[in-house]
Amino acid sequence: MASKPKRAAIGEMWINCQVCRGDLFRDREVKLNSSGMEFMNxxxxxxxxxxxxxxxxxxxxxxxxxxxxxxxxxx
Structure with a gap:
């Protein structure tokens, strides 16, 4: 099931897309993998x-x- 659209802000500043200036997003957690941690499992x-x-x-x-x-x- 697709997530519902969301708006995002940091403090008083609303987030807009850097490419199209849109203000609706879907969110997900993203792992910031490093090769060293991958190598050591x-x-x-x-x-x-x-x-x-x-x-x-x-x-x-x-x-x-x-x-x-x-x-x-x-x-």
Whole structure:
């Protein structure tokens, strides 16, 4: 099932797509794998980021900022 569109902000600043300037996204967790951790079979311990995938053009934005907030969008 596809996720519902969301808007995102960091503090008072709303996020827009860097490519198409859209403001609707779907989100997913993204592992920031490093080759060293992969080599030692410790990929599970790599840091994660929030991936915001533009609803309009599909460009993926990555955020590790803990202040990122997601809000339901009424599309």
């Amino acid at each position: 410790l990929a599970w311990a790599n840091e994660s980021a929030t991936g915001l995938i533009c609803w309009q053009c599909g460009y993926v934005h990555l955020f590790v900022n803990s202040e990122l907030r997601l809000y339901r969008a009424d599309k």
